[in-house]
Amino acid sequence: MIQVKDLYKSFGDLQVLKDINVEVKEQEVVCVIGPSGSGKSTFLRCLNLLEEVTSGEVWIEDENIADPSVNINQLRTKVGMVFQHFNLFPHKTVLENVTIGPIKVKGEAKEKADIEAVSLLEKVGLADKANDYPRSLSGGQKQRVAIARALAMNPRVMLFDEPTSALDPELVGDVLAVMKDLAKEGMTMVVVTHEMGFAREVGDRVIFMDEGYMIEEGDPEQIFNDPQHSRTQAFLSKIL
C-alpha cells in the first residue's frame, strides 16, 4: 500500500529525515513514536506531500508521489490526514466541513454528499452537531469531525499526526475509540502518537524514530517489552 524507499528530507541545511525505508501493508496500523524533533511528523507529512520530498521514493499504491508529474490533488483524495490542531474550517458548519471535499473535489451533488456526511457523523457520534459551527465543539468533538472530513473522501490510507496531543485528557478516549473502530474495519493507518497504550493495543507494528532516523521497528509487544536499541530503551524508560 505504502512503500518508502531511501527517503531524505532537509529544511535548508537541516536534515530532518535520513535514509527512511518503510512498507505499510493494506489494512495495517503502523504507529510511529519517538521524542519531539525526531522527524516523525515530517515523515507523515511526506506521505501526502504536505512536505516536499528532498530525495527518495514514496509509493502510494502504484504511484511514486515524489515524482513531480503526479497529480497531487488526485493523490491527496486517496490519503486522508488528521492534524494535531484539527484545522477545521471555522466559517463552515460541521456538515459543510465534511461535504466540501466530496462536493468541490469529486463534484458530488450536495444532496448525496449530505447523506454520506450525516452517516459519517453518526459513525463518529456527532450527527446531532451537523449544523453547529466548530467553535461550539469541544476539542475531542472537533477531532472526530476532522476524522469524518478525511473519511468523506473515501481515502485508501489515513494519516494521523498526533491526533490526541492537543486534547484535554478526559477527551482523548472518544477520539481513540473512533480510531480503534476504523482500524477494526480494516482501514490502513499510519499514526504518529504519544499514546503508548493505543500503539500497544491497536498497532500492528511500531516504528521508533530519533534524530531523523528510523531506529527500530517491530510488533508492539517486542518494542515495548524488549526494545533492542539503546535509544529506544532510553526513550521508553522515560515515558512508560
Add this chain to the structure above:
Amino acid sequence: MHDLIEHLMELTTSPHWGGVLPYLIEGIQITLYITFIGVFFGLILGIVTGLARLSKSKIIYGLATCYIEVIRGTPILVQVLFIYFALADFFGITFDHLTAGIIAIAINAGAYVAEIVRGGVASIDKGQMEAGRSIGLSSFQTMRYIIWPQALKRMIPPLGNQFIISLKDTSLFAVISTGEAVFMGRQYVATTGVYFEPYFMMGLVYLSITIPCMIILRAYERKLDV
C-alpha cells in the same frame, strides 16, 4: 472677554452658516462620487496587488512591492499633482479634474488595500491551507473557499477605515479644482471674505459622513469579537 462674548453672539445670527451650505452640499456630492468610484477601483487594484505580494514568483512580488512602497512613501498631494500636471506636461496625457482625482484615489487606496489584503490572508492559520490541500482541494480552491472568506471578515474593519481616509484625502484635490467640498467652501470664502463659518461648516459636513461610518465599523468589530 466682553468682546469675545459679543463676537460669539454675532455668530449665532450669522447669515454665512446657511450661505455656505449649498456650496458644501454640492461639493460633498463630488467628494462622495470621487471616493466611491476611486475606492471601488482601489479595491480591485489592492486585491490584485495584495495577492501578488503573497506570490512565490519573485517578479510578481517585486512589482507589487515597488508599487506599494512608492505610493505609501509619497504624499497623495504629490501623486495627484503628478497625475494631473506632470503627465500632461511631459507625455501630453491629460485628464479632466474629476478623472485625475478618481485615478489618484484608486492608485493611492490600492496600495493600502493591498497591505490590508496581504495582512488579512497572512493572518489565517497555515493549518487551514494544509487541511484544504489534504482533502484534495487545489491551492486556488482552498484560497477561494477556505482562506478568502475568513480573511475577508478580518479585512472589513481596516477596509472601512481606508474608505474614511480616502474620503478625507479627496479634500487635497482642491488644488486641482475637482469641485469637491473643500474647493467649494473656499469659493464661498473667496467671494465673501468670511472664514470662520465656512470652514467650521466644512468640518461638520465631513463629520456628518465619517461619524456614522465609524459607528457602523465599531458595531461590526464588536460583532466579530463575539
